[in-house]
Amino acid sequence: MSLPESPATLAADSILEDQPSEAMATRRTLGVGFWIAIGWIVLIVLAAILAPYLGLKDPDENYINRDLGRPPYPPSSEFWFGTDNDAKDVFSRTIYGARVSLVVGFAAIACGMVVGGTLGLLAGYLRGWFDRVISFVFLVLLSFPALVLAILITALLDRSLRTVAGTLGFLSIAPVGRLARATTIQFSEREFVLASRTLGAKHGRIMVRELLPNVLIPMGALALLGVAVAIVAEGALAFLGLSVEQELSWGKLILFGSGSRDLQEAPWISMGPILILFLTVLALNFAGDRVREYFDVREVSL
Amino acid sequence: MNYWLQRAGMAVLLLLAVSMLTFGAMNILGDPLFNILGPVSGAKDLQGTAQADGYALRTQGEIPSGSYTIVDDVDTLDHREAVLVATGDTLPKRADTIAGLDAVSATGTDITIIGGVVPGQLVMNGPEPSQLADVEAAEQEFYLDQPLPVRYVSWLTDFVQGDMGPQFSKTGEPPVTDLIKERLPRSLALLVMAQLMATIIAIPWSLWSAAKANQPVDRVSTVTTFLIIALPNFALGVILKYVFAIQLGWFPQTFNAGDSYLEQIYQLFLPALTIALPAAAVYQRLLRTDLITTLQEDFILMARAKGVDRRNILMKHALRPSLFSFITVFGINTGALIGGALVVENIFRVPGLGSAIVEAVLVEDFPVVLAIVMIVAFAFVLVNIAIDVIYSLIDPRVRR
Numbered sequence: 214m215s216l217p218e219s220p221a222t223l224a225a226d227s228i229l230e231d232q233p234s235e236a237m238a239t240r241r242t243l244g245v246g247f248w249i250a251i252g253w254i255v256l257i258v259l260a261a262i263l264a265p266y267l268g269l270k271d272p273d274e275n276y277i278n279r280d281l282g283r284p285p286y287p288p289s290s291e292f293w294f295g296t297d298n299d300a301k302d303v304f305s306r307t308i309y310g311a312r313v314s315l316v317v318g319f320a321a322i323a324c325g326m327v328v329g330g331t332l333g334l335l336a337g338y339l340r341g342w343f344d345r346v347i348s349f350v351f352l353v354l355l356s357f358p359a360l361v362l363a364i365l366i367t368a369l370l371d372r373s374l375r376t377v378a379g380t381l382g383f384l385s386i387a388p389v390g391r392l393a394r395a396t397t398i399q400f401s402e403r404e405f406v407l408a409s410r411t412l413g414a415k416h417g418r419i420m421v422r423e424l425l426p427n428v429l430i431p432m433g434a435l436a437l438l439g440v441a442v443a444i445v446a447e448g449a450l451a452f453l454g455l456s457v458e459q460e461l462s463w464g465k466l467i468l469f470g471s472g473s474r475d476l477q478e479a480p481w482i483s484m485g486p487i488l489i490l491f492l493t494v495l496a497l498n499f500a501g502d503r504v505r506e507y508f509d510v511r512e513v514s515l
Numbered sequence: 516m517n518y519w520l521q522r523a524g525m526a527v528l529l530l531l532a533v534s535m536l537t538f539g540a541m542n543i544l545g546d547p548l549f550n551i552l553g554p555v556s557g558a559k560d561l562q563g564t565a566q567a568d569g570y571a572l573r574t575q576g577e578i579p580s581g582s583y584t585i586v587d588d589v590d591t592l593d594h595r596e597a598v599l600v601a602t603g604d605t606l607p608k609r610a611d612t613i614a615g616l617d618a619v620s621a622t623g624t625d626i627t628i629i630g631g632v633v634p635g636q637l638v639m640n641g642p643e644p645s646q647l648a649d650v651e652a653a654e655q656e657f658y659l660d661q662p663l664p665v666r667y668v669s670w671l672t673d674f675v676q677g678d679m680g681p682q683f684s685k686t687g688e689p690p691v692t693d694l695i696k697e698r699l700p701r702s703l704a705l706l707v708m709a710q711l712m713a714t715i716i717a718i719p720w721s722l723w724s725a726a727k728a729n730q731p732v733d734r735v736s737t738v739t740t741f742l743i744i745a746l747p748n749f750a751l752g753v754i755l756k757y758v759f760a761i762q763l764g765w766f767p768q769t770f771n772a773g774d775s776y777l778e779q780i781y782q783l784f785l786p787a788l789t790i791a792l793p794a795a796a797v798y799q800r801l802l803r804t805d806l807i808t809t810l811q812e813d814f815i816l817m818a819r820a821k822g823v824d825r826r827n828i829l830m831k832h833a834l835r836p837s838l839f840s841f842i843t844v845f846g847i848n849t850g851a852l853i854g855g856a857l858v859v860e861n862i863f864r865v866p867g868l869g870s871a872i873v874e875a876v877l878v879e880d881f882p883v884v885l886a887i888v889m890i891v892a893f894a895f896v897l898v899n900i901a902i903d904v905i906y907s908l909i910d911p912r913v914r915r
Contacts, residue, residue, distance in 0.1 A: 227547035318516060353532045360854030361872070361891055365884065368876035419725075445747040449858045452749045452875050462748065471753045471862065473768050477761050487750045 294485030323381025333393025437501030644902035712791035717798035725806035
């Protein structure tokens with residue numbers, strides 16, 4: 214789960230606003246689009262949590278209907294996204310699939326924020342050999358494709374929800390940690406840190422009271438993007454047959470419908486989950502971008 | 516000179532760290548001997564229901580009673596089952612044993628097995644005499660009789676000399692080196708095609724966008740890049756396959772290794788496009804902003820004042836200085852694309868490194884996994900050094 218594009222696009226987006234007056238005006242509000250995106254995310258999260266109470270069809274029940282002939286049935290008012298070959302309702306499966314995808318996405322980033330943030334903050338503040346070791350570890354972690362690493366870990370351990378979320382969390386440590394470290398280095402030379410130190414504050418206090426709040430803002434902006442990356446990574450793992458075994462997830466649903474015959478005869482089996490996944494990732498990316506612009510994170514990008 | 520030495524040293528250190536981590540994890544978490552030989556005992560076929568201290572056990576076989584030492588923690592699961600790793604006299608074994616729980620918890624480090632074993636994997640008091648030869652041969656071949664650091668060094672010496680060893684299977688055939696030789700060119704071709712396509716798409720697109728900066732056309736293209744980036748590559752692959760291979764029938768749905776090279780490249784078009792499109796979108800965003808910045812520099816004004824026409828300003832004056840961050844991201848992205856290629860190869864059934872690693876992971880064929888991980892890491896390091904070289908050629912200040 215790498216976030217390699219983020220520093221680059223980060224820098225890119227901020228240079229993009231070349232007309233200062235207009236740029237300031239747009240940057241200072243989050244905009245309608247942001248709230249729509251947040252609304253969609255909230256909707257999906259609520260739907261996932263409340264799935265059993267929404268009166269959805271049972272995701273594992275075969276709704277064979279003699280009038281319609283043999284399944285798969287195309288989308289209709291009864292089956293919004295159609296059904297798969299076993300006459301299971303694709304829409305309700307997509308909503309239930311959201312549970313695993315979202316849990317993995319949010320848990321992974323939370324783990325990355327806590328561990329990566331702490332390590333990055335310590336490395337950036339303490340410098341010296343600790344910084345060198347941590348930076349090297351980050352470099353090693355970032356030095357080969359995250360997906361390969363994820364495949365390796367899930368293969369060596371098991372494929373429970375905990376392991377998959379933990380693996381992706383582990384992978385998000387390095388990108389988050391690097392950002393935290395860079396931000397800390399930048400802020401630790403600012404006047405208010407110097408002032409605090411002159412007043413006799415201990416290292417712990419400086420880190421928690423002075424640096425942490427400043428580091429949290431860019432990390433928070435990164436987190437929204439990171440959730441999207443984690444959801445996609447879980448999907449990719451599921452696609453390789455290496456994600457959570459028992460439960461449904463979006464990646465798995467798309468995989469189920471991606472065979473040549475299914476695509477030919479019943480494209481809706483995969484297109485339904487693709488649509489929801491796409492909209493969710495889009496909303497997360499968009500919201501993350503807006504937050505980043507709003508807080509003007511550009512100066513801490515590298 | 517000093518800089519390059521340092522850079523190369525760093526790269527070697529990095530590769531060593533990666534290989535050590537991977538090698539260590541595989542050998543500690545996995546059980547090589549088990550993977551090579553399978554369960555070393557004939558007890559797999561035994562049928563029977565075992566009883567242990569009154570608990571009914573869900574087993575299909577029986578293992579001899581006796582004392583075993585628990586190497587790893589005892590993990591208590593539902594249904595009063597225990598997963599444990601125990602050792603016999605000579606042979607470390609992994610076992611998902613369902614044994615009498617009372618006996619397990621009673622002593623902590625020693626277990627007396629009264630009966631019960633999980634199908635397939637087995638705790639036993641050492642291999643049977645008939646299998647000793649197999650075990651010894653395997654131990655020699657894979658250096659399993661050596662301690663872990665020695666094993667690592669032996670593996671590394673072989674690896675550096677181009678011998679990636681035999682596969683972890685009963686026959687060990689084909690050797691990992693042969694497998695890699697067969698699979699690597701396809702993955703390489705796929706990646707090169709993808710990066711070429713991405714560049715070919717991104718450069719004209721960004722030039723066009725930058726020329727019409729902030730006009731409606733440009734805004735639409737920015738939104739388009741945003742949409743493409745939000746579409747995960749496996750979803751994009753499925754959509755492209757649906758549209759171009761199934762509905763339109765322009766491209767074949769899967770890859771056929773037996774066809775001629777030209778055919779193969781044609782078959783690789785869709786997978787390459789799947790990887791290239793999101794990459795192109797990333798490059799386009801980056802190049803567009805860089806171009807817009809460059810276009811505001813004084814020397815562009817100068818060129819414009821001299822009467823150079825728009826096309827030449829864009830192509831000759833603005834493009835080259837704007838390529839800096841593009842080159843960096845091109846390199847960084849190569850790593851991400853390798854990850855993407857794994858998934859895409861599986862959608863279009865391209866037998867490349869991606870499908871090889873997935874196959875190997877599922878049967879725990881660790882030498883293959885290790886070889887592929889090392890190749891990927893090596894490629895990544897190489898690309899990064901290449902970028903550094905290109906950078907220092909363009910801008911000598913970087914060398915300091």
